[in-house]
Amino acid sequence: MSTPTRIRLATPADTPGIEAVLSAAFDADIPGVVAFWREVVGRGLVRAELVAEHDGRVVGHLGLSHAWLDAEPRLVDVLVVGPLSIDPEHQDQGIGSALLDAARTEGARQLAPYLVLEGEGAYYCRKGFVPAHTYGLLPPSDRVAGDDFLASALETREPWMHGRVVYHDLWWESDAIGLFQPA
Ligand SMILES: CC(C)(COP(=O)(O)OP(=O)(O)OC[C@H]1O[C@@H](n2cnc3c(N)ncnc32)[C@H](O)[C@@H]1OP(=O)(O)O)[C@@H](O)C(=O)NCCC(=O)NCCS
Numbered sequence: 001m002s003t004p005t006r007i008r009l010a011t012p013a014d015t016p017g018i019e020a021v022l023s024a025a026f027d028a029d030i031p032g033v034v035a036f037w038r039e040v041v042g043r044g045l046v047r048a049e050l051v052a053e054h055d056g057r058v059v060g061h062l063g064l065s066h067a068w069l070d071a072e073p074r075l076v077d078v079l080v081v082g083p084l085s086i087d088p089e090h091q092d093q094g095i096g097s098a099l100l101d102a103a104r105t106e107g108a109r110q111l112a113p114y115l116v117l118e119g120e121g122a123y124y125c126r127k128g129f130v131p132a133h134t135y136g137l138l139p140p141s142d143r144v145a146g147d148d149f150l151a152s153a154l155e156t157r158e159p160w161m162h163g164r165v166v167y168h169d170l171w172w173e174s175d176a177i178g179l180f181q182p183a
Helices: 012-026 033-042 095-109 169-173
Strands: 006-009 046-054 057-071 075-086 114-118 149-153 163-166
Touching: 006 095, 012 033, 012 046, 012 057, 012 075, 033 057, 033 169, 046 095, 057 095, 057 114, 075 095, 095 114
Parallel strands: 075 114
Antiparallel strands: 006 046, 046 057, 057 075, 057 163, 114 149
16 A cells, blocks of 8 residues: 655755655756755755655655845845656656645745746646746846746735845856756
8 A cells, every 4th residue: 555645844864865856857857956956055045945755765855945036125035946856756646736835835934925936837837836927026037938937925925025036146156047948
């Protein structure tokens, strides 16, 4: 009998499992994703990591990291979703959806007004995200097509919270912006 999949916050002991899932889900499409995520962690930019655990093994991972919203009155802290990766053998079982639900709960707990991400609307717009321009959020670079920059508004969002989303230096140093291209 199959055991249920559990969504929880990651601990340091999960790092090898997380990196294995990142490699399995992404490496062919986005080489270097493991090294990039190590840098995000190493520079203290992670605000939470969520994992899906099945039979004692990490089978899914979602990272939440920090960015700013350059709103006119002041900078606002927002959370960037990604990478989101599910082990190929466990895809299409609702694990990505469960991790996104948990990310919204965690973002609300951290009082973030928005989760933002670069990704495919065909997937994320069924999971509580809308094109970020709906809220007047501009992507961090013109290399991110408007409809591929998505946002989920949380309870602390206020109407004045719009403007450009600004990534940390690491994203620019690593040329890690606009990597997502819809198929
Ligand atoms: C994309 C990904 C995160 C989805 O997670 P998942 O756990 O497999 O997806 P869920 O079970 O929550 O949702 C499955 C549904 O989403 C659909 N779906 C999955 N990937 C999709 C995509 N890229 N575009 C549109 N729909 C997609 C499935 O067809 C399925 O539809 P259904 O409910 O009508 O059957 C996962 O497939 C993955 O890790 N892919 C490789 C890495 C990646 O591309 N990450 C996202 C970067 S933007």
